[in-house]
Amino acid sequence: MTLRQFRVPALVAAILFVPAAGYLVHLGQDIRAARDPSQLPSQYEQTMLFLAAGFALVPTLIGAFWGAPLVARELETGTQRLAWNQSVPRRRWLAVKLTVLGLTSMAAAGTLSALLTWAAAPVDEVADERFSTILFGARGIAPIGYAAFAFTLGAVTGLLVRRTLPTMALAFLAVIAMQFAVPNLLRPHYMPPERITAPMTADAINQARMLGSITGGPVVGGLRIPHAWITHASNLLTPDGRQLSDAAFNECFTNAPKTGATGTFGDIAVCLGKLDLHVDLTYQPNRRFWPFQWIELALYLAFSALLAAIGLRTVR
Structure with a gap:
């Protein structure tokens, strides 16, 4: 039936x-x-x-x-x-x-x-x-x-x-x-995810898909790790592990020195790259x-x- x-x-x-x-x-x-x-x-x-x-x-x-x-x-x-x-x-x-x-x-x-x-x-x-x-x-x-x-x-x-x-x-x-x-x-x-600290050089920032957030926070998005799925990425961090201040981030974002740099974010990436920043990533390998x-x-x-x-x- x-x-x-x-x-x-x-x-x-x-x-x-x-x-x-x-x-x-x-x-x-x-x-x-x-x-x-x-x-x-x-x-x-x-x-x-x-x-x-x-x-x-x-x-x-x-x-x-x-x-x-x-x-x-x-x-x-x-x-x-x-x-x-x-x-x-x-x-x-x-x-x-x-x-x-x-x-x-x-x-x-x-x-x-x-x-x-x-x-x-x-x-x-x-x-x-x-x-x-x-x-x-x-x-x-x-x-x-x-x-x-x-x-x-x-x-x-x-x-x-x-x-x-x-x-x-x-x-x-x-x-x-x-x-x-x-x-x-x-x-x-x-x-349990694996963890890594990734330095945010100018080249690394230019490889990201997103920089900044709606509120103007020090966020970088769309990062990639070969053969892995990133499950969480921290905000941009200074060498001592603190979050980059909104003021410092916005200064680079709006008033970056003109260097003629190319890439996705150009002069902004160069300005941020000089601050010796990094992000903490958690990921699952493929x-x-x-x-x-x-x-x-x-x-x-x-x-x-x-x-x-x-x-x-x-x-x-």
């Missing part, structure tokens, strides 16, 4: 899944046919970002369109009176639905993630940004956990809200909120990519199991 009720959503998903899988296979072949691998990041940067952003919608769609109506539709239309008065207990009824459709969701997300990971592998190897917030969630095995969580969240929310459309909206928003919260609040702390993938998968599966337990208790 679960499979029979799932026929139409499965057909719609298959219609979308097959072209997407075909495109990823074709993309992977094109990437591997490139003559100059060093140009792959610039050539496919926009494509990779577009695919990663689109892939982030897969769990939200699973939660909203597969999970949310699962129980909410039964309660909204009153058909649970028939379904829950058969020989199958309601807890077993819900457990079967969560298991069958949850595994289907995980298989769909895992297959797409495997294809994208394979297609993008040469680009990722050269770009060296595997821990990017957007890209990490579209690679490896973590998306399997996202799909399980989104589906279970939608189903249990429907059991509590009992209305399909509000449940779809809540599930959609909740999954997006998790996609923002986990990378920023939890992922940097899966393993060799931890797969341990982090396994940790995040386990985390989302644990969330899913907790939600399922709540649903099984509530359905009684």
Whole structure:
């Protein structure tokens, strides 16, 4: 009965899944046919970002369109009176639905993630940004956990809200909120970070992507460490470890001596470079990519199991 009720959503998903899988296979072949691998990041940067952003919608769609109506539709239309008065207990009824459709969701997300990971592998190897917030969630095995969580969240929310459309909206928003919260609040702390002190010479400042903040503070952003993900960067620090004063920073920012220096920040970088500044950085090396993938998968599966337990208790 679960499979029979799932026929139409499965057909719609298959219609979308097959072209997407075909495109990823074709993309992977094109990437591997490139003559100059060093140009792959610039050539496919926009494509990779577009695919990663689109892939982030897969769990939200699973939660909203597969999970949310699962129980909410039964309660909204009153058909649970028939379904829950058969020989199958309601807890077993819900457990079967969560298991069958949850595994289907995980298989769909895992297959797409495997294809994208394979297609993008040469680009990722050269770009060296595997821990990017957007890209990490579209690679490896973590998306399997996202799909399980989104589906279970939608189903249990429907059991509590009992209305399909509000449940779809809540599930959609909740999954997006998790996609923002986990990378920023939890992922940097899966393993103890490594630390380094980086001198802020004029060349180092010119390699940054941002200098200063909205409030005019001594902030430098967009620094990079080869083969690593920077999880935290301090403000500009003086040789004695104190934060550079706003006055000294703004003096260089607005009244830097004219030296004719080139680079992103030019004379400003030269002025700041003469102050013997540094920043303290914490980072996660790229060799931890797969341990982090396994940790995040386990985390989302644990969330899913907790939600399922709540649903099984509530359905009684």
